[in-house]
Amino acid sequence: MPQPPEIPEDFVRLLLSVDAGRVLDVCTGVGQFVQILSGRLGAFDEIFGIDSHEKALEHARANFDDARIRFESMDAAAMTYADDSFQTVAIANSLHHLEDRTAVLSEMRRVLAPGGTWIIMEMHADAPHEASRVALDLHLWAAAMDRACGTYHAPVVGRQELILQVETMGLQDLRTAEWASDFVNDSPETIEHTIQAIDQARAKLADIPESDGLSAKADRLIERIRTHGIGQQPFLLFVGRLGRS
Numbered sequence: 001m002p003q004p005p006e007i008p009e010d011f012v013r014l015l016l017s018v019d020a021g022r023v024l025d026v027c028t029g030v031g032q033f034v035q036i037l038s039g040r041l042g043a044f045d046e047i048f049g050i051d052s053h054e055k056a057l058e059h060a061r062a063n064f065d066d067a068r069i070r071f072e073s074m075d076a077a078a079m080t081y082a083d084d085s086f087q088t089v090a091i092a093n094s095l096h097h098l099e100d101r102t103a104v105l106s107e108m109r110r111v112l113a114p115g116g117t118w119i120i121m122e123m124h125a126d127a128p129h130e131a132s133r134v135a136l137d138l139h140l141w142a143a144a145m146d147r148a149c150g151t152y153h154a155p156v157v158g159r160q161e162l163i164l165q166v167e168t169m170g171l172q173d174l175r176t177a178e179w180a181s182d183f184v185n186d187s188p189e190t191i192e193h194t195i196q197a198i199d200q201a202r203a204k205l206a207d208i209p210e211s212d213g214l215s216a217k218a219d220r221l222i223e224r225i226r227t228h229g230i231g232q233q234p235f236l237l238f239v240g241r242l243g244r245s
């Protein structure tokens, strides 16, 4: 079995530098970023993960056995937490999933104590090699499928655009780390499993006007997956502080 990609040292060092206190992970999904945070932060007291998808939260709860970590069902655009409730807020791979990004970011700002830490991890579109581009194009295809089915899922943006978006948030002492790995998974099981998932997804397309284009794209993707395997999309990690007002 191929080993999963290693988290790069720069990434780990940046997380290790954070004494995080009470942490909120927004759009936590099944808790993948909570897994990274709980293992790599310099220190933390509690981590709360919130998401609006109850099924994902069920998986998240099953994935952790740590009384300091809990998951709650909540709309990130209208949180029920009091102002200044957390010393750290985090969001991973979800900026491009937010239908109302302004509302979510403003809620994260509201619940973060002045001087608190803001952590953002987000994938970008500047894939470094062919297997990584396959992963990116698979993600872009899945996003197009979501949109065709009425679910908000914007395409991921390029590295420079992502940096600009985060810089615009006005965080202080902003530090970044890159994760652009040369990891390739070309195991026959993974390839067949991914192709099956693509085929299952496109089976739902019959009544959707974009179905021909999306299905043709899926055929090309499957060919490239068989030829190159599946790499990892590149990520950027940002850590900054909310100014004291």
Ligand SMILES: C[S@@+](CC[C@H](N)C(=O)[O-])C[C@H]1O[C@@H](n2cnc3c(N)ncnc32)[C@H](O)[C@@H]1O
Residues within 6 Å of the ligand: 026, 027, 028, 029, 030, 031, 032, 033, 050, 051, 052, 053, 056, 074, 075, 076, 077, 091, 092, 093, 094, 097, 098, 099, 104
């Ligand atoms: C790509 S997934 C989560 C990724 C996860 N943070 C990780 O690193 O693996 C995006 C998540 O955003 C959630 N989401 C989108 N909009 C939301 C909102 N307004 N409130 C809460 N969750 C939301 C979705 O339910 C989905 O679970």
